[in-house]
Amino acid sequence: MGRVALEITAARPDPALLDLPWHLPLETWPEEHLAALPRGISRHVVRFVKLSHRVLAVKEIKTDIAFREYHMLRALGRLDLPCVEPFGIVSGREQEDGTVLDGCLLTRHLQFSLPYRALFSQTLRPDTAKRLIDALAVLLVRLHLEGFWWGDVSLSNTLFRRDAGAFAAYLVDAETGELHQTLTPGQREHDLDIARVNIAGELMDLEAGGLLHESADPIETSNRIVTRYTDLWEELTGLERFEKGDRWRVDERIRRLNELGFDVDELAISTDIGGTTIQIQPKVVDAGHHSRRLLRLTGLDVEENQARRLLNDLDAFRASQDRQGEDEEIVAHDWLARIYEPVTRTVPRDLTAKLEPAEVFHEVLEHRWYMSERAGHDVPIEDAIQDYVKTVLPGKPDEKSVLGVDTVEMPVIAMLGDEIGEG
Amino acid sequence: MATVKFDEATRIYPGNDIPSVDKLNIDIADGEFLVLVGPSGCGKSTSLRMLAGLEEVNDGKIWIGDRDVTNLSPKDRDVAMVFQNYALYPHMTVADNMGFALKIAGVDKSEITKRVKEAAKILDLEPYLERKPKALSGGQRQRVAMGRAIVRQPQVFLMDEPLSNLDAKLRVQTRTQIASLQRRLGVTTVYVTHDQIEAMTMGDRVAVLKDGILQQCDTPRRMYDHPNNVFVAGFIGSPAMNLLDVAVVDGGVKLGTGTYPVARDHLKDAHGRSVTMGVRPEDLDLTTEGNGIPVVVDVVEELGADAYIYGTAKDAHQHQDYDESGGDLPERPFIARVDGRRPPQKGETVYLAPKEGHVHMFDTENGLRLGD
Incomplete structure (x- = not known):
């Protein structure tokens, strides 16, 4: 058998990939390449490697399955579903003595x-x-x-x-x-x-x-x-039925879905033959109601509940400034420049790996609420952030690159062979 | 334990006109190990999932024992999909790893202990029940995972390509283990694979599907000796059966310059002037020039006692119709097993004659078996 060539499949391949010891079983990779030790109850050997200032998860798995999963993750990403981002596949691995090794699926580590x-x-x-x-x-x-x-x-x-x-x-x-x-x-x-x-x-x-x-x-x-x-x-x-007079229930259903974080892209409405009852059923719903709205208004790309929280603060800002009649985008821009950014910028550089900016903002709002309660009056956000950065944030663990703790790798399949055939 | 019956079971995916599974009829006996096999897209996985309740049945019915389960939800069918998720939990004992799903299902504690013990006995895990999985070897861990399905005592085990993520060597070992375990447990099992060797070595019976249609359901031996059509003939067996088109002549079919005798009865239903002859690599003898099929040897694979020759047969030149069409004569790959002590050389032309009574005849037009 001729030697197979190492092959890297990736949307944007990084030449630094070639420096990793692909000729070694993943389990035996030297520590110098690893960002952390293995984690999770895993059927496969998984390692985290540092590569050009980012962290990649490497999973050793049969090549055809690696390709399948790679394409599946890409398809899910295209559907805008929350999943890890596939980075590439390494196939054609071989040890120096010619032993063929399984392929590797590479995914980007999801920050925070x-x-x-x-x-x-x-x-x-x-x-x-x-x-x-x-x-x-x-x-x-x-x-x-x-x-x-x-x-x-x-x-x-x-x-x-x-x-x-x-x-x-x-x-x-x-x-x-x-x-x-x-x-x-x-x-x-x-x-x-x-x-x-x-x-x-x-x-x-x-x-x-x-x-x-x-x-x-x-x-x-x-x-x-x-x-x-x-x-x-x-x-x-679900399908919902009601009397013709209760048409407010259409808006009510949409409001409830928005509240859950979903937009209604298509809602089927039909009546019975006599026209006395109406039935409605959402046909296409789209997650990210709040995060989309926040993105449109401010350019901030955050999680759904964070967006909800930020939008609430934006609404409060608008009310406090008495600018309800003004263009929403302009008020949002002001809120971003005068409230959100100053707060998140106050976090010292050495504490930025603790929490994502939007989560810091959420925590500062919580912190302000507690401070206000204790003080018996409203505490300005500037004071809240100073106190938060001084007393709360330093005590939190770094969560930017948490790769797992206290877990055991237990491949069931990969270690088979020693016992089989005896019984 | 139970029988399983696919009764005209049909699955048409939304937006499709052609059924993915078309009027499937299979009766599976209590305790039988049935393997569904076929190429990708043949409907084998869909059939299994119809039985599991994961795919809707658009027409026909599915029975488990005397219960019509066609419209039951998966969890009400009393079937277990094996190997879907075999994570072992490091802090739990082997016994707990095997029995925890019963606890979720609300099974009585003493009953759980009893079932876990029974399963451990079958799986040779009794001495390890109080240990943690980490203390076990890989093979023992694999058996713990199997134990999790066994303690549920389902009516039917369902396995969908459970060995697909194993390398070739482990696959062979594990399939032997699964087959022997199934026989010890005696639980009706339906197993899906694309690998005909896996199918033939594991199943009591094998059901071959293609394009959603059942081609044949038989014991491995019967399937091998008596394929119902050209597809099954070519799909089952490794190396594959040789298939070549031959002209029908007086007293048989034309082979090389001679005639291979075939009883008239055998060929009477053939639609055309030629038929498809099938002969397995081990059913060929080397003969002299002018007798049998001329084959140019491309590769010789020596296995000790036997050798396989892989060559090219010019099979159609006997037939007038092909000659008239002009152009190159069709060449077919041809495989034969010969004596390993005196194998032919690469590049040599050899003449191969089928052993008497070891050929299969198929209608070239519809692919169906001719004669017995």
């Missing part, structure tokens, strides 16, 4: 994202667990709306970004996923069942390791994915 195990220092508190599951439910609904069947829904296969006190979930592992035109109820239900069992397993594992707060019940908590998902799905897609 957190694996679920990094979200608690000692034990996972019930309310944190619930917020993670709520974020995962939103992600799953969004994926299902676009026809993506995940096949391995779990906390481990998800990354979380802080989102104004809540979380936004991102899909990390699309290995088992399939993109269909639409999903059948059976497919959605199966995904949901997988999610519930995996989450319960993950929480039971934390419990067994003494890492789950004693008041949290793994099974009860895992059931939350089902109720949250089902409620959200029903609200986003």
